[in-house]
Ligand SMILES: [Zn+2]
């Protein structure tokens with residue numbers, strides 16, 4: 001059964017019309033620097049499953065400022081600066097950070113594993129029972145782009 005998840009800000013509304021295809025707690029350094037959180041809940045949706053009512057109000061910047069030609073762009077609201085989504089220039093996925101991008105966290109599916117954790121993080125390996133991987137889960141496959 002799939003659900004609809006609503007996010008965004010008062011100027012740009014986001015609707016995810018199907019469940020995430022990947023749902024993880026991210027420990028990567030890019031998420032850390034962008035969100036200021038030690039770990040960030042990130043949900044990947046199929047690109048076509050995330051709808052935005054006012055894409056013209058989005059400001060786009062490289063998600064990884066050290067890799068400006070990378071595929072992921074952080075989209076923020078041009079009016080209020082709220083983070084809205086990560087958009088993939090190759091149109092494979094759109095990613096949402098539920099607690100920062102306006103979603104109802106209580107109604108959002110929990111992350112199923114930890115991604116991008118390794119010994120260099122300087123804090124203990126997560127021990128909440130969910131699998132811990134040094135990248136995305138090994139069985140994740142990127143959808144083909146549009
Ligand atoms: Zn990350």
Ligand SMILES: [Zn+2]
Pocket residue numbers: 009010011012077078079080081082
């Ligand atoms: Zn806004």
